[in-house]
Amino acid sequence: MGNIVKYFKNPCPCYFLVLLFLDRMYHTAQWINGLDFQTLRFIDFSSHLDDEILFLPNTIWLYYLYYPLLGLPLFLKLKTPSDLNKSLILCCCVTIPVFILFPSYLPHPTLINLSAGTDFLFKILYTVDKPTNCFPSLHCAYSVMICLAYWYQSAFQTSNLKRLLKALIFLMTIAICVSTVLIKQHFILDSIFGCILGFIIFYRQKICLKMWKVLHYTLYQVFEK
Numbered sequence: 001m002g003n004i005v006k007y008f009k010n011p012c013p014c015y016f017l018v019l020l021f022l023d024r025m026y027h028t029a030q031w032i033n034g035l036d037f038q039t040l041r042f043i044d045f046s047s048h049l050d051d052e053i054l055f056l057p058n059t060i061w062l063y064y065l066y067y068p069l070l071g072l073p074l075f076l077k078l079k080t081p082s083d084l085n086k087s088l089i090l091c092c093c094v095t096i097p098v099f100i101l102f103p104s105y106l107p108h109p110t111l112i113n114l115s116a117g118t119d120f121l122f123k124i125l126y127t128v129d130k131p132t133n134c135f136p137s138l139h140c141a142y143s144v145m146i147c148l149a150y151w152y153q154s155a156f157q158t159s160n161l162k163r164l165l166k167a168l169i170f171l172m173t174i175a176i177c178v179s180t181v182l183i184k185q186h187f188i189l190d191s192i193f194g195c196i197l198g199f200i201i202f203y204r205q206k207i208c209l210k211m212w213k214v215l216h217y218t219l220y221q222v223f224e225k
Contacts, residue, residue: 014081015081019074021092042104045189046187050188054182056183057111063176063179065176069173087201091197095141140180140195146169146173151169
């Protein structure tokens with residue numbers, strides 16, 4: 001038991017601040033788009049496939065797996081947590097300008113005959129997440145990066161625990177990405193490009209970190225003056 005507990009001690013001290021930054025940046029983009037919502041020209045990223053896919057409201061339970069997955073680095077160690085932190089921040093800095101410059105809109109579907117639990121989850125979702133800022137899907141991008149981080153940087157040394165963790169996180173990531181389309185929270189292109197963005201930023205870690213250093217140096221120079 002002690003061997004397992006040690007992986008839950010001080011896993012990622014800066015990660016909470018990263019989550020706070022991601023949340024504030026996202027809602028800032030929503031606020032900016034909401035200032036001129038009536039006259040804003042939204043880009044349509046829908047396809048014929050989106051019309052063919054049925055709205056499956058009960059899959060919102062899978063969609064909400066995103067939040068435990070996003071919070072996992074708060075409790076479970078990574079070998080190099082700073083890599084994930086920087087990747088998430090960089091991903092946010094890439095997507096926020098896209099949300100503002102190329103806004104997209106996906107109207108919420110009509111909710112009828114839902115169970116009390118499912119209806120409650122939709123009410124929470126629609127309260128905090130407006131039907132804008134759809135492309136690319138940050139749910140997919142962040143989920144993919146966290147999945148890959150634990151796939152390659154898990155601090156678990158016991159092979160059985162590592163396999164179990166990898167399988168669980170992989171299944172959660174697949175479920176989250178698929179559910180974004182099934183509950184009509186994202187178009188297919190939103191989710192695909194979100195996954196691609198997550199892969200690119202994770203696998204091109206060296207390039208991303210160089211970009212991070214350039215951004216850090218630029219901000220340092222600006223605020224120093």
